[in-house]
Amino acid sequence: AQSVTQPDIHITVSEGASLELRCNYSYGATPYLFWYVQSPGQGLQLLLKYFSGDTLVQGIKGFEAEFKRSQSSFNLRKPSVHWSDAAEYFCAVAGNAGKSTFGDGTTLTVKP
Amino acid sequence: GAGVSQSPSNKVTEKGKDVELRCDPISGHTALYWYRQSLGQGLEFLIYFQGNSAPDKSGLPSDRFSAERTGGSVSTLTIQRTQQEDSAVYLCASSSPSGGPYGELFFGEGSRLTVL
Numbered sequence: 001a002q003s004v005t006q007p008d009i010h011i012t013v014s015e016g017a018s019l020e021l022r023c024n025y026s027y028g029a030t031p032y033l034f035w036y037v038q039s040p041g042q043g044l045q046l047l048l049k050y051f052s053g054d055t056l057v058q059g060i061k062g063f064e065a066e067f068k069r070s071q072s073s074f075n076l077r078k079p080s081v082h083w084s085d086a087a088e089y090f091c092a093v094a095g096n097a098g099k100s101t102f103g104d105g106t107t108l109t110v111k112p
Numbered sequence: 113g114a115g116v117s118q119s120p121s122n123k124v125t126e127k128g129k130d131v132e133l134r135c136d137p138i139s140g141h142t143a144l145y146w147y148r149q150s151l152g153q154g155l156e157f158l159i160y161f162q163g164n165s166a167p168d169k170s171g172l173p174s175d176r177f178s179a180e181r182t183g184g185s186v187s188t189l190t191i192q193r194t195q196q197e198d199s200a201v202y203l204c205a206s207s208s209p210s211g212g213p214y215g216e217l218f219f220g221e222g223s224r225l226t227v228l
Binding site for chain 1: 116147154155160203205216221222
């Protein structure tokens with residue numbers, strides 16, 4: 001069965017600092033991986049996705065993620081965090097005819 | 113509208129009552145999903161519709177939960193005899209056939225259900 005683990009429930013960073021959110025997945029075949037962001041009271045919005053090819057993928061809002069098959073990881077990064085990045089971030093893996101499994105999310109707080 | 117629309121945005125009900133939650137996906141999207149998000153938790157898959165195929169109901173937590181999708185478009189999630197543990201935000205998402213079976217999910221803003 002597919003699964004996603006986001007080890008960090010809550011992360012706090014200072015504005016302008018770099019960010020890395022961790023995601024580990026379990027899936028028997030080639031994974032299809034996603035990062036979504038959820039702002040308070042909003043639905044989820046896709047940040048980026050990995051299907052195949054280059055293991056470093058670029059997304060919206062200056063985010064990127066790197067797929068590492070050997071570590072079963074798909075960590076999200078941003079070189080300089082803005083206050084507007086405060087939100088909840090979800091990693092997801094797709095399989096089984098498109099059904100996506102989500103991690104429990106990481107809440108990001110940005111200090112001024 | 114251009115996005116996934118869900119109604120009601122908020123619903124407060126008494127234990128034992130039935131509730132219906134509605135989802136109107138993006139026009140042309142053939143896949144439709146329901147997820148449940150409990151406080152501080154991730155997204156729990158409930159049910160998945162893809163075109164005219166039989167839905168994947170493997171995530172429905174009990175037989176009190178059911179969903180239908182009429183005409184390949186609007187979907188209704190029904191919870192019968194609601195319990196307090198049903199309190200959560202119910203999210204609907206749709207995806208385009210052009211994105212393939214693993215395409216991006218477009219989410220609505222959710223229906224927040226509170227069972228007293």
